[in-house]
Amino acid sequence: MNKDNKVSSGMQEAPMNLASILEHAARFHGNQEIVSRLASGEVHRYTYREALARSKQLANALKAYGIEFGDRIATMAWNGYRHFESWYGIAGQGAICHTVNPRLFPAQIRFIINHAGDRIVFVDPAFVGLLEEIQDELPTVEMFVVLSSNAEFSATTLRAAIDYESFIGDQSDDFDWVELDEAAPSSLCYTSGTTGDPKGVLYSHRSNLLMAYASSSADAFKLSALSTVLMVVPMFHANSWGLVYSAPMSGAKLVLPGPNLDGASIYDLVNSEKVTFSAAVPTVWSMLLDYMTTNQLQVPALEEVVIGGSALPRSMLVRFKRDFGVDVLQAWGMTEVSPLGSINRPMPATLKLDGDAQLAVALKQGRPLFGLQMCIKDENGLELPFDGKTPGRLMVRGPWVVSSYYKNDSVILDSDGWFDTADIATIDAEGFMQITDRAKDIIKSGGEWISSVDLENAAMNHPEVALAAVIGVPHPKWEERPLLLVKLNPGAALLEPALKEFLIGEVAKWWIPEDIKFVADIPLTATGKINKMALRDDHVADYKVHN
Structure with a gap:
């Protein structure tokens, strides 16, 4: 050699x-x-x-x-x-x-x-x-x-x-x-x-x-x-x-x-072609679930669906399995990762857990595919432990991870060759990664972190909530507080006090927003994700603190 x-x-x-x-x-x-x-x-x-x-x-x-x-x-x-x-x-x-x-x-x-x-x-x-x-x-x-x-x-x-x-x-x-x-x-x-x-x-x-x-x-x-x-x-x-x-x-x-891609059209293809596997963002599956529930339909051939693009709501996972016998797998990826980085299939130890604990693991973004390395780092570039508790910037590297952008000479990898995904995540001892927020979306209130993703998912567990979004708004005492924006299901009449009461026990009490706004719609990006930039443009100005 x-x-x-x-x-x-x-x-x-x-x-x-x-x-x-x-x-x-x-x-x-x-x-x-x-x-x-x-x-x-x-x-x-x-x-x-x-x-x-x-x-x-x-x-x-x-x-x-x-x-x-x-x-x-x-x-x-x-x-x-x-x-x-x-x-x-x-x-x-x-x-x-x-x-x-x-x-x-x-x-x-x-x-x-x-x-x-x-x-x-x-x-x-x-x-x-x-x-x-x-x-x-x-x-x-x-x-x-x-x-x-x-x-x-x-x-x-x-x-x-x-x-x-x-x-x-x-x-x-x-x-x-x-x-x-x-x-x-x-x-x-x-x-x-x-x-x-x-x-x-x-x-x-x-x-x-x-x-x-x-x-x-x-x-x-x-x-x-x-x-x-x-x-x-x-x-x-x-x-x-x-x-x-x-x-x-x-x-x-x-x-x-x-x-x-509406519920009726997707159901027709799933049923007529005896589809066993599919993958889509949560909004597509929400339309399918609502259509099947309303029309009392089943999908006997469908075995698994993969959800990515944004966090999997707990209620969606439960409905698919309980009402239709379909397993839901959460996946994570991004354009820069070709795009799949991780998927959540259970480990033997996971299947030994009780129902709630097993569900908590299933709601994570999963373990990396072989060939892709993953770690979390703090703001100083030091690797953090895989303890399932310590959040850090999610870093990836491997043969299908971007090394540079097209026609762009900017350095996008750190000195060890890691690509910063701009996601904040934890990784547990078995390698299950969980996104807690985007780096630009996480809310710092009184020196403590609030995950907009976890708060959104908690709100969406309410049966009358169709979609929820959380952004940080300025606060004179706490620096920043969460604002919860909620789109209700048709015909729903949920009020702010009742939703706040529901959130008790779903999230830490100090996470519960002082303000909840019910809106006619929540803007999405071209890839079906919540458009936080548009929401900030529309709502943050109302909360700006003037000294």
Whole structure:
């Protein structure tokens, strides 16, 4: 062995191209279905074998157009079969698939397309009008490919617009995927930009493939060819939590819901396609639970749902298991972690606990996947104990964790290579991590910390509360106090004294807010999280202390 610790192992080296996932699915699970609910309500069905052939047609079309290695190609679309093909066709032939979140403000969409320098945008018909309004401010975009057939294609002012079926129509379905260095970029996703301009995270073929391996394991999503996966989480939201890769890697049947994510639409797909596994943010599951409860429905095939994006309310976990026999797993991740970092599956010791203690563990964000390291540090950069009590800044590192932002030279890792997630968390002796707050959201009152996440979850345990948000507001004596904003369920008549009474015993008494505001709605970000920045803009000024 030389001084650089480099020595030949005698093992083969195979290039890591993400298209190999779809090749595997087509060869060994070729007849497995991909089911898509279209915007029209119709259902489209085909197989992994057919998806591979059409992805190769797309790769040939891009090559014929002149797309080269490293060129950025944007997609702005819901989960559907043409979008699925685009991911593999674009990255497999050496370009970079840049997913654009259509829920962002037009100014943010303009910024990220220009920052990425996208040459082509693949767009759902539903978002054509949005792009028509800003296309003159997108100088790098040469062509817009509308994800439709020629018969569905409507007149548009988008320059060089063409429908998807015409774009790939006369191309061969024979294509040799490009041999790539495993560190070659595959895809690009931007953060939601709630504290400034969005930041780009450039993934590699290696990082996405390793994360997909880890997330499909038995201790994570536990996917197999016997699974039917409803991919609710959008492909533009942090790689659809990796399911766009891990489902075909496992040979699972894949169900793509399109734009309709209301309770009735999700229930119809879960029931008709006999879905066994799904993943989404809590708001989606809340709509499904309410729809099933109102209509006295069951989902006999559904075994597990994963919840991420924001904290899992205790009441949601209890309702799923008690009323519908469905296990709920909480997961944690972020765009910068490709995106999955941890998932909460029970340990043997957990199952020996009594009901309340077991429930308390289930509400944590879980243990890290193999390959991802995790620790907590104090404000001086010193590692804190895994005692389940001491909170600190959650730090991560590993082969699918960001090391730098796209086109940004700022140093984002500490001297030991850890990435600061900006979450405040505890980790217990068995490795279960629990987010207690975002660093910018935690409330310091009289020198003591109050977790906005825990207080929100406590309020949402009340049966009449639909959504709760907590922000810190100035206070002349305590420096800062929590303000609880509550959106009630339709027809509910909960009053402030009754909610305060309910919170006694749910949280420490000194956490209970002096003020509770009942609001018609609580704003969400483009990724479905509570928009704390908007709430502060609307409410903090009323509490500012003037000396």
